[in-house]
Amino acid sequence: MPGTAPAAELSSKIIRGDKIMELILGIDLGTTYSCAAWVDETGKPQIIKNKEGFLTTPSAVFFRSPSEKEVGEAAKQYAVMYPDRVVSQIKRHMGEEGYTVYMDGADLRPEEISGYILKKLTEDAVSTLRAEGAIPPDEPKSIAAVITCPAYFGAGERHATRTAGELAGLRMLAEPLNEPTAAAILFGTLxxxxxxxxxxxxxxxxxxxxxxxxxxxxxxxxxxxxxxxxxGGVDWDKRLMELALQKAEAQGLLTADAVYEDPEALQELTLSAEEAKINLSARPRAMLRFTCGGKTARVEVTREEFEAATEDxxxxxxxxxxxxxxxxxxxxxxxxxxxxxxxxxxxxxxxxxxxxxxxxxxxxxxxFDPAGAVAKGAALFAQKSAEMEKVLPTTPAGRDPKVLGRLGGVQVRNVSSRSYGVNAFDIADDVEKLFIIIPRNATLPAEGHSRFNPRNDNQSASRFDVMESLAAGEVAPLSEGKKLGEAVLELPAGCTRQTVIDVTFTLTEGGLLQLHAIERDGGREVHAQFQVSGGMSQQELAEAGDRISHSTVE
Incomplete structure (x- = not known):
């Protein structure tokens, strides 16, 4: 590669001299399938094929041994023989406190399991790009990425997604990007x-x-x-499985209970249902086949039956x-x-x-490019994020706008996926409730204000439990909130129930929530900022990182 690269070559690679120091990727980390994209030398976002030659990779991990993992289609197939050693749909547990999968003597968090999926995606991306001659055989030195997540993911789920990327050895260019926003970025550039x-x-x-x-x-x-x-689609799969089992029982072939109690039979039915669902999108009927207790069931389901079963x-x-x-x-x-x-x-x-x-x-x-739009939009956003942190070099002719790719100088303005507020007792009924200060779908960065009073005369302090919620409106039941942290405001002597406490929330585009509370009579105030509670401990991170780094992932 020549010492002075054309501007277009800078769109997805950070180049210093004649070296590609860092590869920039957009990653769609999905519940059932995942994929990675980059911006090619023509400035066009492209999905990168995995080693098997497919554009998407099943989000399933087969734990062959403590140091050997297989991710993707192979893991799905091994699930029929070794269902207790294959983990899939882990995305549904991201950010879920206390959730672990016991495997090979260790309790694995969703972040670690997702880390193996991300390791497969990134290693395959590098292997494919090298094989295509798009990057030199000894590059890149590192990989930077933007990973997407559902738009309504809260702070815990987003933090877990970022942690998964870091465990996989990625340099995170930005906080997780909302999947529909990523698709819109691609749409907007076109x-x-x-x-x-x-x-x-x-x-x-x-x-x-x-x-x-x-x-x-x-x-x-x-x-x-x-x-x-x-x-999501897996819920349609489950309804199709139930429909097939009903038909099999009606034919006297086997019972649903027997299938649910047989992990291998259940996994075979799961794979058959996924394939039948795809076939029903193109044909009026499809066949499901599965074996349990030495008996093989073959049942036919029509599209009309499938649609009736999934209408709700x-x-x-x-x-x-x-x-x-x-x-x-x-x-x-x-x-x-x-x-x-x-x-x-x-x-x-x-x-x-x-x-x-x-x-x-x-x-x-x-x-609109159903399988690839999210990853492609994320690749464009990753590229913009890299430029914003000034990692792309200036050429002798100056920084060419083409270096930024087709996203160029487009501003992306997002909204809050959750509401944020504090606990307080409602004067009307003396019931503790969640008072919303920044509502869901507020344009970011957002700021909200609310006014409170001490509950009792001569109260020495006011404690604010800061919460996130999917609730709409100004007030919600306390049970609908999830605590992120707390802040305590010391009050001066002689405070009464009429003392005014003003509370201000600010929420940044990166998801950092800050609180400022001030007592108006004496001027006492408290500042606090909130990250996620319930994330992995430093010991858990170190152990997970060690397992991932010492594991081969195919």
Whole structure:
């Protein structure tokens, strides 16, 4: 490679002299499938094939031994023979306090298991790019990345996602990027200067997001976002499994209880259901085959039967879509102003999804690179993040705007995925509740203010439990909040129930929440900032990092 590289070559690689020091990736870490993307030498984001030659990798890990892991399609196949040694759908447990998987004498956190998936993705990306001649055989020296996550992920889930990347040896360029925002970034770069209001309906393997985004030259503005991290394609798979078992029982072939008690039979049925679901998107009927107790069941399911069995799941996504449309309308973006309805996520290929959306909203949905849009948008965002931290060099001719890629100087303006507030007793009924200070879907950076009073005369201090919540409105039951931390404001002697305490919250674009409380009579104040509680301890991080670094991942 020549000493002075063309500007286009700088779009996805950090080059010093004739060395590629760092590779920049965008990673879609999915519940069922994951993929990595980069921006190629022409400035175009591309998904990078794995070693097996596929664009996506199943998010499954087979623990062959303490030092050998297999990730992807091989892990899915081994799950039939060794179901107790394969972990899948771990994304649904990211940020879940106390959740571990016991394997080879150790309790593994979701962050570590996700770290093996990320290690597979990044090692395969480097191997593929070297084989294609896109990077030299002894480069890169390091990998920087932006990893995506569902838009409604809270602080705990986002922190866990970032930790997974760090455990995999990645330099994180930014906090986890919302998946619909990543898709919108890709969409925005392709619009040739048009102004559009876009509804992104993202139904993935294990999660669902719906986001309304305003796109105009120089700006990608997230209006509002919502979703459900326990609603995705795997839930359709489970309904198909139940349907197949009902048919098998009706034929006297085997019982559902027997299959659920046989891990190998259950895994075989799971794989058969996933394949049948894909077939039902293209054909009116599909066959499922599975064996239990020496008996083999072969049952046929029609698309009509499948859609009837999953209608309630689909309606759940439509209700969430209605909620987001109502919030968007309140911000000045009614349904009539929506120009595009984009389908993102592999599960949007089901015909019932397209039909239901068109019938309900009167707009023709457009499939927008369902499997690759999120990773490609993340790659563009990663590139911009690298430029913002000034890691891309200035050429003798100056910093060429083309170096920034097609994202260029576009501003990405996001919203808060959760509400944030504090606990206090409601004067009306003396019940402790959650008082929202920054509401969900507030444009970031956000600031909110609220006023409180001591509960008792001569109170020496006021303690604020700082919480995040999915609740809407100004007040919510305390049970709907998750505690992030606390701050204590010392009060001067002689305070009464009329003493005024002003509380201000600020939430940065990077997700850092800060509190400032001041008692107005004496001027006493407290400042605090909140990171995530319940994350991995330093010992857990060290042990997990050691296991990952000493494991081969195929």
């Amino acid at each position: 619009q040739q200067g048009d102004t559009r209001n876009v509804l992104v309906y993202d139904l993935g393997g294990g999660t669902f997001d719906v986001t309304i985004i305003h796109v105009e030259p120089g700006l990608i503005d997230v209006v509002c976002t919502g979703g459900d991290h326990h609603r 799941l689909l309606q759940d996504t439509l209700r969430l879509t209605d909620d987001m449309l109502a919030q968007a309308a309140a911000k000045g973006y009614p349904l009539s102003a929506i120009d595009e309805l984009l389908l993102v996520g592999g599960s949007t290929g089901m015909p019932q999804v397209v039909q239901a959306l068109q019938q309900k909203y009167g707009k023709t949905p457009r499939s």
